[in-house]
Amino acid sequence: MIDDKDILLIEEPKLTASERLFLPQIFDGMGTTIRHFFKSLVGTPMTVQYPEVQREQRLENYRGVHRLNRDEQGRVACVACFMCATACPANCIHIEGAESPWPDREKYPTRFDIDELRCIYCGMCEEACPVDAIELTPGHDLVGRSREEMVFDKEELLAIYDKTKDIKPRKNPRITGYPGTGNRPGAQDEQKEKHQR
Amino acid sequence: MAEFFTSQLGVSVGLAVFALLVLLGAVSYCIYFERKISAFVQDRYGPNRVGPFGIFQPVADGGKFVFKEDVIPGHVDKPLFLLAPCITFLVGFIVFAAIPWGGQWSLGGRLIEVQVANPDIGLLYILGVASVGVYGVILGSWASNNKYSFYGGMRAAAQMLSYEIPMGICILVVVITMGSLRLEEITVAQTDYWLGFIPQWNIFRYPLAFVILFVTVLAECNRTPFDVVEAEQELVGGFHTEYGALKFGMFFLAEYAHMITSSALIAVLFLGGWHFPWIPWTQLEATSWFAVLLKILVICGKISFFIFVMMWIRWTLPRFRFDQLMRLAWKGLIPITLSLFVLAVVLLYFGVERSFWYPLIGNVLVLAVALFFAARSRREVTGRQRGMPAVGGGSAGRTVSMGIPG
Numbered sequence: 001m002i003d004d005k006d007i008l009l010i011e012e013p014k015l016t017a018s019e020r021l022f023l024p025q026i027f028d029g030m031g032t033t034i035r036h037f038f039k040s041l042v043g044t045p046m047t048v049q050y051p052e053v054q055r056e057q058r059l060e061n062y063r064g065v066h067r068l069n070r071d072e073q074g075r076v077a078c079v080a081c082f083m084c085a086t087a088c089p090a091n092c093i094h095i096e097g098a099e100s101p102w103p104d105r106e107k108y109p110t111r112f113d114i115d116e117l118r119c120i121y122c123g124m125c126e127e128a129c130p131v132d133a134i135e136l137t138p139g140h141d142l143v144g145r146s147r148e149e150m151v152f153d154k155e156e157l158l159a160i161y162d163k164t165k166d167i168k169p170r171k172n173p174r175i176t177g178y179p180g181t182g183n184r185p186g187a188q189d190e191q192k193e194k195h196q197r
Numbered sequence: 198m199a200e201f202f203t204s205q206l207g208v209s210v211g212l213a214v215f216a217l218l219v220l221l222g223a224v225s226y227c228i229y230f231e232r233k234i235s236a237f238v239q240d241r242y243g244p245n246r247v248g249p250f251g252i253f254q255p256v257a258d259g260g261k262f263v264f265k266e267d268v269i270p271g272h273v274d275k276p277l278f279l280l281a282p283c284i285t286f287l288v289g290f291i292v293f294a295a296i297p298w299g300g301q302w303s304l305g306g307r308l309i310e311v312q313v314a315n316p317d318i319g320l321l322y323i324l325g326v327a328s329v330g331v332y333g334v335i336l337g338s339w340a341s342n343n344k345y346s347f348y349g350g351m352r353a354a355a356q357m358l359s360y361e362i363p364m365g366i367c368i369l370v371v372v373i374t375m376g377s378l379r380l381e382e383i384t385v386a387q388t389d390y391w392l393g394f395i396p397q398w399n400i401f402r403y404p405l406a407f408v409i410l411f412v413t414v415l416a417e418c419n420r421t422p423f424d425v426v427e428a429e430q431e432l433v434g435g436f437h438t439e440y441g442a443l444k445f446g447m448f449f450l451a452e453y454a455h456m457i458t459s460s461a462l463i464a465v466l467f468l469g470g471w472h473f474p475w476i477p478w479t480q481l482e483a484t485s486w487f488a489v490l491l492k493i494l495v496i497c498g499k500i501s502f503f504i505f506v507m508m509w510i511r512w513t514l515p516r517f518r519f520d521q522l523m524r525l526a527w528k529g530l531i532p533i534t535l536s537l538f539v540l541a542v543v544l545l546y547f548g549v550e551r552s553f554w555y556p557l558i559g560n561v562l563v564l565a566v567a568l569f570f571a572a573r574s575r576r577e578v579t580g581r582q583r584g585m586p587a588v589g590g591g592s593a594g595r596t597v598s599m600g601i602p603g
Binding site for chain 1: 234236237238239240241242245509510512513514568571572
């Protein structure tokens with residue numbers, strides 16, 4: 001039962017005489033529309049002609065199609081930790097990991113599939129990733145002829161990285177306790193030192 | 198053969214064919230201009246891909262309608278279902294027969310009316326035929342065998358019947374003043390001048406009747422703000438929900454044909470039809486082919502202006518709620534038009550019905566009284582209906598005002 005003091009009665013605003021007669025308000029509105037009409041007639045409308053003219057893409061925070069980043073040596077940066085697959089609310093990431101052939105990490109993904117049709121583009125995977133291997137790009141014009149085709153595998157995701165790395169480089173922040181992470185000068189040397197130990 | 202083409206019958210037949218073709222084109226281009234105007238009002242480009250500025254868009258749209266699959270749903274009443282768009286379409290176009298396009302034309306030594314038909318009851322013919330238009334809507338909704346379509350049709354019928362009353366009275370005011378039902382005579386009677394320069398158009402005698410006729414025409418054509426019949430955004434088309442392909446196209450074209458017809462009617466009744474002031478070629482005496490052409494251009498210009506205003510209004514105003522719409526017709530327009538009617542009759546009794554000042558002063562008086570009553574009415578215009586329970590169930594709770602402070 002709702003308490004009486006929690007009920008809020010809302011009164012309609014009192015209409016002025018001109019509002020009550022409608023007509024002055026109507027002419028006011030028609031003045032606004034005719035102004036926009038002539039502005040568009042002689043000038044340029046607000047919208048752009050899409051395929052020819054495209055607005056500047058918001059590289060930093062647009063959440064479009066995913067990519068799988070490569071590290072400095074061109075290998076897949078993913079360490080198959082399953083953090084993204086765990087964080088994913090749509091369950092669209094499928095990873096199969098295996099023993100890494102490289103000395104600097106324990107695992108790497110043999111399969112990395114993202115169902116782009118299931119994905120809700122929330123960006124949780126990007127936030128969950130400890131090595132910034134998965135990132136969302138501004139690519140939004142995604143097409144395919146079948147559902148199977150829209151499940152992107154590892155090679156396709158890496159190819160998207162190759163296509164977009166020039167306009168949006170891998171962020172790769174430094175992670176505390178993990179030498180060799182981050183795009184800082186000297187990071188590469190740290191990594192080599194770690195291997196030599 | 199040449200004899201036939203210079204006779205009244207020949208000109209009438211030629212004009213009928215010509216008018217029909219021009220109308221079909223004009224109607225499809227009305228849709229193009231509707232889209233363009235809506236785009237410009239909303240700061241967009243509008244159709245601009247098919248041809249320069251998109252001017253071939255109607256051709257593409259028409260082609261699409263023709264080649265779509267002509268679905269007839271299984272549950273409909275088939276004969277009526279097919280008849281409804283035909284009636285609407287036909288009614289939209291045959292009204293043009295009585296519109297005077299260009300006065301008289303001296304052809305082969307005779308004076309020929311540039312009009313498909315000039316019956317004595319021209320105005321009654323137009324009113325009668327236009328009223329049949331509501332049958333198209335009701336039959337379409339009934340035959341669809343779909344209760345929501347039927348609701349749409351009922352709404353349409355109630356609205357169109359309500360607005361036909363003030364419309365009829367407005368036209369009656371003109372008929373009483375002009376003393377004729379012939380549209381050509383009504384036009385000719387408006388070609389004189391007061392004081393040598395003010396054209397004797399009815400709009401100067403009865404500006405109020407002109408505005409009200411325009412409003413009712415908006416309602417009759419189902420245009421915004423009276424388009425509860427279709428209510429494209431939230432009621433999904435109302436009576437034509439079950440229609441597709443060319444049958445829907447016919448409903449759609451008929452709406453625009455109806456707009457053109459109604460605009461022509463307003464132009465003839467209140468703006469002197471083919472008469473343009475201060476130009477001698479548009480007077481009654483000018484009968485050369487050039488004068489006829491100029492007169493046709495003048496009336497087409499007036500029609501275009503009204504259509505533009507209708508589109509302008511459509512992209513400005515939101516839709517009336519149904520009870521507001523009914524209240525406007527029955528409590529606003531009908532009393533005003535009735536007082537105008539009384540005014541016209543009184544002026545006729547004293548023999549001053551065609552003067553300038555008496556009808557104008559009468560109009561101002563009627564308007565002043567109407568505004569006085571409207572402004573004095575304390576009832577909430579947007580409020581809940583009387584008889585409905587109070588919000589929140591009475592005295593409980595606090596009351597706050599929704600108004601913007603200041």
